[in-house]
Amino acid sequence: MTNPPLKRVLVEEGADRFPSVSRILKRIEGIPVERVSDRKKEKMSGPLNMDKTSLRLISFPGEFLKPCPGTKGYICCGYQILNVGTNCPFDCSYCILQAYFNQPSLRIFVNLEEKLHQIAEVLDRHPDRIFRIGTGEFTDSLALDPIAGWSHVLIPFISERNNAILELKTKTNQVEGLFSFPQRNRIVISWSLNSPSIASREEHGAPGIRKRLEAAKMCQQEGYNIGFHFDPLVHIPGWEEEYKRTFEMMDKLIDPNGIVWLSMGGLRYMPALKAIVRKRHPKSRILVGEFVPGLDGKMRYFKPIRIQMYGFMAEMLRKWHEDLGLYLCMESHDVWEKSLGWSPKNSEGLSHFLDRRAVKFFG
Amino acid sequence: MKDLSGAPETLVELTEISDQPGPYCMSFRFDLDPLKRSIDKFGLIHRPLVIENGNYKKEAVIGFRRVLALKSLKWDRAPMKVLSGDELSPSDLLLLNLYDNLSSRPFNDVEKGMILNRLKPHFSGEEILKEYMPLLGLPSNESTRILYEKLEELDMALRTSCADGDLSLKTIKALLEMDPDSRATLFQWIKDLKLNFNQQMLFIENTLDISNTEATSILQVLQEKPLLNIREDQNLNNPQKAKRSLSYLRRRRFPLLTRSEETFEKTISSLGLPERVRISHPPFFENPDYRLEILFRDGKMLEETVKKLAQLNDLEGIGDPWDEES
Ligand code: SF4
Numbered sequence: 152m153t154n155p156p157l158k159r160v161l162v163e164e165g166a167d168r169f170p171s172v173s174r175i176l177k178r179i180e181g182i183p184v185e186r187v188s189d190r191k192k193e194k195m196s197g198p199l200n201m202d203k204t205s206l207r208l209i210s211f212p213g214e215f216l217k218p219c220p221g222t223k224g225y226i227c228c229g230y231q232i233l234n235v236g237t238n239c240p241f242d243c244s245y246c247i248l249q250a251y252f253n254q255p256s257l258r259i260f261v262n263l264e265e266k267l268h269q270i271a272e273v274l275d276r277h278p279d280r281i282f283r284i285g286t287g288e289f290t291d292s293l294a295l296d297p298i299a300g301w302s303h304v305l306i307p308f309i310s311e312r313n314n315a316i317l318e319l320k321t322k323t324n325q326v327e328g329l330f331s332f333p334q335r336n337r338i339v340i341s342w343s344l345n346s347p348s349i350a351s352r353e354e355h356g357a358p359g360i361r362k363r364l365e366a367a368k369m370c371q372q373e374g375y376n377i378g379f380h381f382d383p384l385v386h387i388p389g390w391e392e393e394y395k396r397t398f399e400m401m402d403k404l405i406d407p408n409g410i411v412w413l414s415m416g417g418l419r420y421m422p423a424l425k426a427i428v429r430k431r432h433p434k435s436r437i438l439v440g441e442f443v444p445g446l447d448g449k450m451r452y453f454k455p456i457r458i459q460m461y462g463f464m465a466e467m468l469r470k471w472h473e474d475l476g477l478y479l480c481m482e483s484h485d486v487w488e489k490s491l492g493w494s495p496k497n498s499e500g501l502s503h504f505l506d507r508r509a510v511k512f513f514g
Numbered sequence: 515m516k517d518l519s520g521a522p523e524t525l526v527e528l529t530e531i532s533d534q535p536g537p538y539c540m541s542f543r544f545d546l547d548p549l550k551r552s553i554d555k556f557g558l559i560h561r562p563l564v565i566e567n568g569n570y571k572k573e574a575v576i577g578f579r580r581v582l583a584l585k586s587l588k589w590d591r592a593p594m595k596v597l598s599g600d601e602l603s604p605s606d607l608l609l610l611n612l613y614d615n616l617s618s619r620p621f622n623d624v625e626k627g628m629i630l631n632r633l634k635p636h637f638s639g640e641e642i643l644k645e646y647m648p649l650l651g652l653p654s655n656e657s658t659r660i661l662y663e664k665l666e667e668l669d670m671a672l673r674t675s676c677a678d679g680d681l682s683l684k685t686i687k688a689l690l691e692m693d694p695d696s697r698a699t700l701f702q703w704i705k706d707l708k709l710n711f712n713q714q715m716l717f718i719e720n721t722l723d724i725s726n727t728e729a730t731s732i733l734q735v736l737q738e739k740p741l742l743n744i745r746e747d748q749n750l751n752n753p754q755k756a757k758r759s760l761s762y763l764r765r766r767r768f769p770l771l772t773r774s775e776e777t778f779e780k781t782i783s784s785l786g787l788p789e790r791v792r793i794s795h796p797p798f799f800e801n802p803d804y805r806l807e808i809l810f811r812d813g814k815m816l817e818e819t820v821k822k823l824a825q826l827n828d829l830e831g832i833g834d835p836w837d838e839e840s
Binding site: 224429436439445453455456 | 722768800802834
């Protein structure tokens with residue numbers, strides 16, 4: 152059985168000509184393969200079925216590297232999204248991808264290698280800028296990596312550049328594959344963290360927090376720099392004690408000196424996601440709490456709740472280590488001030504802060 | 515399809531015709547009186563079309579309401595067009611009824627659902643979406659089709675409210691996703707309080723959220739004493755009951771937000787602002803900026819108001835209300 156468990160592979164017309172397809176198919180030998188027209192819209196078996204047991208190999212016609220659109224009215228970090236595929240084998244109750252029903256199945260963009268020169272051109276056009284690039288926006292960066300082999304392409308590519316950082320954001324503990332590369336430079340392996348109970352109740356199929364932290368420890372031992380993202384922070388009764396359990400594990404397993412950055416973001420969701428969560432995850436507790444419409448139209452916790460959560464988390468984390476590169480994801484200037492005691496003031500300020508972190512670790 | 519315009523008419527005994535809506539009927543929630551008055555005055559202008567049915571005697575294909583009206587007017591027999599069972603296919607009979615109705619009246623939502631259900635065995639999903647949903651004035655999408663098809667499953671009271679346009683489709687959709695007991699209770703509240711569309715959704719959403727937050731059932735939330743007291747209060751009229759019930763649920767759903775709003779209002783009202791001056795908070799306090807509004811007729815009035823404002827002592831006390839509380 153493959154991990155993730157796959158029932159079929161769909162190779163879209165036009166994808167076959169890319170060498171990565173045969174490599175991928177070799178890695179998952181034995182799974183039935185169908186050739187499908189690229190225009191054939193995959194019918195969902197039910198309106199809420201994301202079909203995570205089908206893998207679609209696609210030649211992606213769009214731009215691979217795009218600036219994160221950020222969100223109206225809040226401070227953003229100036230990240231660059233490298234779009235290598237969509238959907239992921241886990242099934243987090245809060246996952247935004249659930250709202251994109253017209254894009255079922257796990258999707259790997261097989262023409263990544265052929266597009267590298269375009270990405271290189273963009274990077275070369277701005278030698279003075281630092282590009283913080285991540286692949287974990289529309290998929291988990293590592294969950295499909297044993298099949299997709301993204302890291303084989305991207306780690307050597309980014310390591311030898313002076314103005315880019317690659318962040319591989321994940322919830323997996325499948326990191327052994329990363330140790331086969333000699334390169335460590337300009338690579339950040341980061342984990343999405345939460346309280347153990349949120350991880351087990353809401354992040355279906357993803358390894359628990361201890362396993363993630365053990366994987367992070369292994370990466371540190373192997374010489375990788377790491378990052379963490381407490382996102383989404385979930386405000387449920389007893390949340391302080393719950394998050395303390397994660398801090399205790401971090402303290403035991405992680406060397407804080409090797410943390411490039413650590414972000415926090417309160418749970419937020421598009422209003423349309425609420426009905427989907429109710430249907431797909433009737434036992435979920437993520438909708439509990441005082442959610443109000445944010446300036447960007449997404450629902451987020453009422454401001455004092457966010458301030459309280461970030462303030463508590465920051466206090467705990469700073470007690471552990473003063474210099475974690477702590478930042479808030481998509482928050483407002485006043486929330487920064489009131490919870491962390493300082494603010495980058497705007498998106499440019501936050502970009503500079505994170506660029507300085509990158510320079511500190513990688514020069 | 516066969517041309518029926520010249521089909522012969524026969525006098526048919528009304529007792530021979532089923533008074534249950536058959537497989538071609540697309541009528542729900544109608545008032546027979548106008549039809550009865552018209553028949554009384556002018557006779558039966560349009561002839562119903564009936565079909566011989568193996569099991570029952572005859573079934574109305576077109577004119578089910580007219581048959582009922584005639585029966586209610588105690589007619590014994592009436593001229594009708596009669597088809598034998600095999601003259602037209604069931605799908606043709608269905609379309610016959612559909613187009614006949616379409617030309618003469620609008621359908622209510624329950625009827626639209628009935629039509630979609632009846633079309634289903636005869637036409638592909640694609641055809642229903644592309645041809646028939648636009649014909650019914652519905653958007654051609656799968657989720658709308660599913661929603662409308664389910665309307666026929668609702669119990670009679672709910673279906674009636676839906677056909678009468680008392681419930682929004684959003685409300686119906688939300689109710690359909692609940693277990694039957696919760697649905698019936700919520701529906702009763704909506705009916706009793708005569709909530710408008712907007713209020714219906716607020717009532718449902720807040721009840722659902724409270725039940726989810728506190729891991730209790732919807733029924734338990736709606737059994738809370740303060741809520742029941744509002745409903746039973748003889749001194750309140752319906753709009754007042756609706757407003758208070760909604761505000762009770764909101765306070766339960768958003769305790770910190772409602773407390774903050776109240777603290778803010780209290781702070782502002784204790785300032786003794788000059789007349790025609792208003793200070794308000796941003797929606798949900800999300801934006802950090804508060805708003806000051808001054809209404810004035812001329813510069814002199816503005817100057818006076820600004821002076822009065824500047825003389826107030828406690829302006830510095832305005833700020834995020836949760837800071838005040840802590
Ligand atoms: S790991 Fe990320 S992409 Fe995967 S289901 Fe969870 S939130 Fe969605």
